[in-house]
Amino acid sequence: xxxxxxxxxxxxxxxxxxxxxxxxxxxxxxxxxxxxxxxxxxxxxxxxxxxxxxxxxxxxxxxxxxxxxxxxxxxxxxxxxxxxxxxxxxxxxxxxxxxxxxxxxxxxxxxxxxxxxxxxxxxxxxxxxxxxxxxxxxxxxxxxxxxxxxxxxxxxxxxxxxxxxxxxxxxxxxxxxxxxxxxxxxxxxxxxxxxxxxxxxxxxxxxxxxxxxxxxxxxxxxxxxxxxxxxxxxxxxxxxxxxxxxxxxxxxxxxxxxxxxxxxxxxxxxxxxxxxxxxxxxxxxxxxxxxxxxxxxxxxxxxxxxxxxxxxxxxxxxxxxxxxxxxxxxxxxxxxxxxxxxxxxxxxxxxxxxxxxxxxxxxxxxxxxxxxxxxxxxxxxxxxxxxxxxxxxxxxxxxxxxxxxxxxxxxxxxxxxxxxxxxxxxxxxxxxxxxxxxxxxxxxxxxxxxxxxxxxxxxxxxxxxxxxxxxxxxxxxxxxxxxxxxxxxxxxxxx
Amino acid sequence: xxxxxxxxxxxxxxxxxxxxxxxxxxxxxxxxxxxxxxxxxxxxxxxxxxxxxxxxxxxxxxxxxxxxxxxxxxxxxxxxxxxxxxxxxxxxxxxxxxxxxxxxxxxxxxxxxxxxxxxxxxxxxxxxxxxxxxxxxxxxxxxxxxxxxxxxxxxxxxxxxxxxxxxxxxxxxxxxxxxxxxxxxxxxxxxxxxxxxxxxxxxxxxxxxxxxxxxxxxxxxxxxxxxxxxxxxxxxxxxxxxxxxxxxxxxxxxxxxxxxxxxxxxxxxxxxxxxxxxxxxxxxxxxxxxxxxxxxxxxxxxxxxxxxxxxxxxxxxxx
Numbered sequence: 001x002x003x004x005x006x007x008x009x010x011x012x013x014x015x016x017x018x019x020x021x022x023x024x025x026x027x028x029x030x031x032x033x034x035x036x037x038x039x040x041x042x043x044x045x046x047x048x049x050x051x052x053x054x055x056x057x058x059x060x061x062x063x064x065x066x067x068x069x070x071x072x073x074x075x076x077x078x079x080x081x082x083x084x085x086x087x088x089x090x091x092x093x094x095x096x097x098x099x100x101x102x103x104x105x106x107x108x109x110x111x112x113x114x115x116x117x118x119x120x121x122x123x124x125x126x127x128x129x130x131x132x133x134x135x136x137x138x139x140x141x142x143x144x145x146x147x148x149x150x151x152x153x154x155x156x157x158x159x160x161x162x163x164x165x166x167x168x169x170x171x172x173x174x175x176x177x178x179x180x181x182x183x184x185x186x187x188x189x190x191x192x193x194x195x196x197x198x199x200x201x202x203x204x205x206x207x208x209x210x211x212x213x214x215x216x217x218x219x220x221x222x223x224x225x226x227x228x229x230x231x232x233x234x235x236x237x238x239x240x241x242x243x244x245x246x247x248x249x250x251x252x253x254x255x256x257x258x259x260x261x262x263x264x265x266x267x268x269x270x271x272x273x274x275x276x277x278x279x280x281x282x283x284x285x286x287x288x289x290x291x292x293x294x295x296x297x298x299x300x301x302x303x304x305x306x307x308x309x310x311x312x313x314x315x316x317x318x319x320x321x322x323x324x325x326x327x328x329x330x331x332x333x334x335x336x337x338x339x340x341x342x343x344x345x346x347x348x349x350x351x352x353x354x355x356x357x358x359x360x361x362x363x364x365x366x367x368x369x370x371x372x373x374x375x376x377x378x379x380x381x382x383x384x385x386x387x388x389x390x391x392x393x394x395x396x397x398x399x400x401x402x403x404x405x406x407x408x409x410x411x412x413x414x415x416x417x418x419x420x421x422x423x424x425x426x427x428x429x430x431x432x433x434x435x436x437x438x439x440x441x442x443x444x445x446x447x448x449x450x451x452x453x454x455x456x457x458x459x460x461x462x463x464x465x466x467x468x469x470x471x472x473x474x475x476x477x478x479x480x481x482x483x484x485x486x487x488x489x490x491x492x493x494x495x
Numbered sequence: 496x497x498x499x500x501x502x503x504x505x506x507x508x509x510x511x512x513x514x515x516x517x518x519x520x521x522x523x524x525x526x527x528x529x530x531x532x533x534x535x536x537x538x539x540x541x542x543x544x545x546x547x548x549x550x551x552x553x554x555x556x557x558x559x560x561x562x563x564x565x566x567x568x569x570x571x572x573x574x575x576x577x578x579x580x581x582x583x584x585x586x587x588x589x590x591x592x593x594x595x596x597x598x599x600x601x602x603x604x605x606x607x608x609x610x611x612x613x614x615x616x617x618x619x620x621x622x623x624x625x626x627x628x629x630x631x632x633x634x635x636x637x638x639x640x641x642x643x644x645x646x647x648x649x650x651x652x653x654x655x656x657x658x659x660x661x662x663x664x665x666x667x668x669x670x671x672x673x674x675x676x677x678x679x680x681x682x683x684x685x686x687x688x689x690x691x692x693x694x695x696x697x698x699x700x701x702x703x704x705x706x707x708x709x710x711x712x713x714x715x716x717x718x719x720x721x722x723x724x725x726x727x728x729x730x731x732x733x734x735x736x737x738x739x740x741x742x743x744x745x746x747x748x749x750x751x752x753x754x755x756x757x758x759x760x761x762x763x764x765x766x767x768x769x770x771x772x773x774x775x776x777x778x779x780x781x782x783x784x785x786x787x788x789x790x791x792x793x794x795x796x797x798x799x800x801x802x803x804x805x806x807x808x809x810x811x812x813x814x
Binding site for chain 1: 679682683684685688691692694695696698699700701702703704705706762763
């Protein structure tokens with residue numbers, strides 16, 4: 001049988017990292033196929049190959065039974081494939097309508113016919129959200145609207161296969177419903193849809209078929225009519241739901257002692273009036289949509305940016321950090337979301353990446369005592385454990401999960417008291433993710449306090465003791481995770 | 496300390512990344528020694544080493560700047576201006592010759608720190624900052640001197656450029672000592688490791704609490720003071736502080752570092768590499784003279800060597 005769209009035995013490797021391993025999947029005309037999987041399961045890499053951004057290491061893509069090769073995204077677009085990516089990448093200074101029609105303006109001999117271009121753009125924008133002003137500057141509209149503009153850009157290509165990568169991550173309920181109505185219309189007209197989301201309810205409501213990826217492999221298909229959320233989670237994690245709830249595995253060790261007291265913290269255009277307490281031995285989750293001001297808040301606490309109002313008390317003493325160095329000296333550290341870009345020294349070894357902030361402790365009159373320093377680093381590498389050939393190999397050779405463990409080792413060695421983690425499990429495979437979360441629970445039991453930012457509410461529920469929900473720069477609620485569900489938390493964040 | 500530990504230790508710190516270039520230097524010396532009986536004479540070797548020293552000292556400062564991901568285009572002009580200031584201290588103000596050297600270095604440090612402040616705190620592009628500094632330093636030299644040299648500097652002062660304690664020219668000795676000190680600093684002090692960290696990933700360095708701006712400023716200061724040291728030693732050797740001191744030192748300082756494996760992107764490079772690079776260029780120039788090749792060929796060959804060094808490095812990394 002010939003499928004309208006088919007991927008056969010597709011693999012994609014980046015050096016030693018196998019992002020996609022022999023995945024096959026198909027989509028028929030008028031079908032919405034959901035692809036689910038944890039972070040790092042290979043969904044994004046798979047979609048990047050399908051839409052021509054990456055070339056596959058092996059395997060093939062077939063359209064109507066005929067093999068196709070995409071050297072670039074424009075090849076894929078010519079073949080009728082378009083993606084609405086998760087990250088916002090609009091030209092902020094151009095108008096919404098120019099963004100939608102970028103590269104496909106209606107033109108005669110290179111001269112743009114603005115009237116026709118605008119009409120075309122308006123049609124695509126109105127189909128998604130008639131309230132967006134096509135003449136507005138793309139940088140000036142809300143994040144949710146930007147996300148919709150990106151989707152309009154994909155539909156404007158006239159594609160037959162539309163790929164949605166986390167389209168609702170920044171959308172409110174109303175906008176989500178509009179989007180779903182659009183997708184259902186598109187399906188009725190015979191369109192093909194690949195839909196990636198972490199929101200399992202959405203998938204159950206929308207998809208005709210569910211494909212599950214785990215660690216780059218296609219581990220099974222589920223029928224949305226018969227499956228349920230527990231079964232989906234089990235398939236994605238490869239673990240039982242009970243085992244995933246680390247709060248139950250390692251009970252809370254939170255005490256009454258407040259180690260970090262934040263009152264009325266504000267910074268214009270980023271967040272306003274943020275107040276919370278962090279207790280000794282507690283893991284406090286910060287949940288919310290992209291652009292809710294979570295990263296900005298912890299970066300400000302870390303002294304990377306300056307606050308405009310509010311007070312911060314660390315271990316009972318009011319503090320004002322001039323920079324990250326001050327915060328680190330006080331025992332407060334931050335693990336950035338962009339691990340590779342902001343957290344690692346790619347030219348240095350695993351061991352040196354770990355010891356770098358602690359080098360002063362190993363320095364005598366004759367300089368750094370490298371053997372002692374590396375010995376100490378190696379003890380952490382072995383006890384966590386970090387999977388390495390040698391602690392002297394370059395850190396850039398490790399997988400994301402092991403790199404993250406090294407960064408945790410770095411701060412464990414420096415004897416930090418409070419860890420602030422920004423999306424600590426993004427891009428990390430399922431197993432390593434679970435190990436890292438378990439390590440955090442253990443650290444909390446040993447008296448370290450943790451702030452855990454995540455866009456994955458289910459992760460927050462599994463790992464954190466309490467959760468602070470933020471929306472558009474403000475704290476909406478601080479509640480215990482015990483008994484909370486993703487839906488209840490989402491409701492608190494948005495309303 | 497077990498055997499494997501020592502091996503691991505060697506494998507990372509003081510890792511012999513410069514082994515290829517050292518081998519190239521050895522081959523070149525062997526060939527020259529066979530081709531020309533003059534090459535291995537102690538007189539000729541002293542000439543080669545002294546030639547390598549002036550550019551070498553500057554190249555070591557340049558290496559520090561390159562390691563943090565910057566570049567210092569003002570080294571030659573800083574050397575020239577510092578030499579003039581040193582000469583004035585000596586001749587016009589009658590400062591003790593032994594005091595002139597450290598004072599000149601201090602002056603050079605101040606010049607470099609100007610660059611450092613603009614790069615580290617004002618976050619200006621180092622290429623542009625030091626390009627402007629180059630012009631301003633060179634211009635100031637001409638304004639001060641009106642284009643004429645300050646001379647003579649006196650026989651006592653000449654010892655710094657011409658003296659040969661233990662049969663080794665003073666500049667060579669200074670070059671060696673600075674190389675040893677910098678090798679220690681880069682490998683065995685937190686300041687040194689912070690330099691590599693900043694060059695490797697500046698943002699990460701900020702986030703792990705390294706005083707990035709202070710380190711950057713200090714590195715430019717050191718580059719300036721090393722330039723000043725080379726400049727004043729050269730003036731001493733010539734017995735004349737000429738406005739032209741340091742002209743033509745900039746490119747060789749970068750070239751020596753690059754041949755020695757220092758990355759222009761920062762974070763990679765060793766003292767051993769740069770020292771070898773400086774020696775290799777001096778041997779090359781010497782060989783061209785000894786083998787009676789037109790000296791016009793020298794720059795062509797140096798350029799080819801740079802390209803070759805980068806290509807070899809590229810192939811090594813790809814593997």
